[in-house]
Amino acid sequence: MEAAVITAVGIDVSKSKSTVAVRRPGGEIALRPFEVHHTNSDLKKLASTLKKLGGDIRIVMEHTSTYWRPIALTLKEAGFFVSIVNAMLIHDFSDNTIRKLKTDRADALKIANYALTFWDTLPPFNNEEETRLLLKMQSRANERITATATALRNGLIALADQTFPGVNIAFAPNTKNANGHEKWVDFFLRYWHKDCVCQYSMEAFTESYRGWCKRKNYKFRTDTAHKIYLLAQEGVATLPKCESTKMLITQACKSLNAVCEAKQSTQLEMQRLAAMLPEYEVVMQMEGAGPITGPALMAEIGDVRRFKNKKALVAFAGIDAPPFQSGTFESKSRHVSKRGSPHLRRTIFIVSNIILTRSNPENAVYCFMDKKRSEGKHYYVYTVAGSAKFLRVYYARVTEFLRSKPSPDAC
Structure with a gap:
């Protein structure tokens, strides 16, 4: 019985469209490179076009961010063999040319040639379980949110050094409330300048701080109140106590708190999703x-x-x-x-x-x-x-x- 003709489909993926090239052994180009938009109608049309080719078809594309997912899932659901390859393998693959050529069409032909070369060892695409996929996305989001929170925190500390030096280290580290707010940030939002504390006597500030802790659901300690008061007395502010300074600090504190809330909810969702996994x-x-x-x-x-x-x-x-x-x-x-x-x-x-x-x-x-x-x-x-x-x-x-x-x- 005659062996089925093998056909390699190389797809160069980008954000909203992809370039498709179809090759067969011996340098034969079955279909000239053409563009496909990542829309439902275009992807169905692509699947129909490939089915008409007949024979043994294998589709290869690079793992480019998440742009490959719509076309890969559509073609896999249509019954095709789909392989997602690390972009570095394609980059290092020699297409038997010394010319330095970089176009979407050339890349699609190169991917198709890669598929022919490694035909028997192409790894099949297996879609991740929904829980694992969502957990990974939440984990990546947590990384980005954490980096944003760090940048905002550093910016806020730089402001605090100019209005209330040392306020960020006046409290125990990692003291947070149920929303993920850091205690020193909420405190700084209320007492945004050292003069906001110095206007009181130590006893009056202690009572004011006690009331603030009660409203914000933080633990009150008398020695902490005294420590903050002495810090305010000894601190040297380089920015004036005015509405412009207050607005600057208020915006910085609220931005950091909003990011901390997002971080808290993301981490809770990560724990919920992870608890659903067998391991x-x-x-x-x-x-x-x-x-x-x-x-x-x-x-x-x-x-x-x-x-x-x-x-x-x-x-x-x-x-x-x-x-x-x-x-x-x-x-x-x-x-x-x-x-x-x-x-x-x-x-x-x-x-x-x-x-x-x-x-x-x-x-x-x-x-x-x-x-x-x-x-x-x-x-x-x-x-x-x-x-x-x-x-x-x-x-x-x-x-x-x-x-x-x-x-x-x-x-």
Whole structure:
């Protein structure tokens, strides 16, 4: 029986449209590159066009942000073999030309050629579970919100140094209310200038502060009130107490509080979604996996069964050190690849620092990092080594727990 003709479809994805190229072995171009908009009608028309080609069809596209999702889901639902490939693999793939050509059409043809070259090893696209997908999106949103909160907090501290120096360190660290507001920010919103405190006697301010704590549901301490009063007495303000200064500080405080509220609700939603995953209890029992880092780990790793072994998970985080050898030379000191997920790398680095801070001698990851540290290794060296070990432990524990459950194809 005659073998079916193989047809490779390369799709160069962009935000609102994609360029499609169709190639066959021997350099044959079955369809000249054409554009498809990411609309329901255009995507259905594309599926219909590809079905008319017949034979064995495989569709390949780059993992470009989330722009690939509409076209990939539509074509997969239409029954096509779809493969989503890391953009770096396409970039490093040689299309047998020395010309430096960069157009959407050329890229689509290059992707189709890549599909023909690696036809038998193309990984099939398996859509993530809805819970895992939403958890990942919430985790990424939390990263962005945290970065915004840090920038706003630093800006507010810079203002506080000019109207009420030291107010940001007058309270216990991480003192927050149910909405996620930091206590010093709410206090600074009310007493925005040191003269707002100095206008009272110490006893009168203590009573004013007591009433404020009651209204805002914060714990009142007399020694804290006295500490703040003395701070105001000794502070030197460089901005005047006027309406313009008050407006500046009020806007900064309200902006930071709004972001903190969003951060609080995002983290609560992360915990809710993570609790729906089967590995939740196992992950949360691991030291370093807290109410924020635990869900973030599960979000960025996804279903651990998609990795064929623990080395694949470490490589996915980009903290593996690939060999570097040429002729008689073989490097003994190598840098980590950083070719994996920067989001997972950031999360696992935070987890490793938590383990170092707790210094639990019964924790295998801490003992491993402490041994490297005692050998005189640099901080980053033993922290990265500990991160890799944590991921190996994570892979072993979670895989063992999920072994009896249905598994997706290994990647």
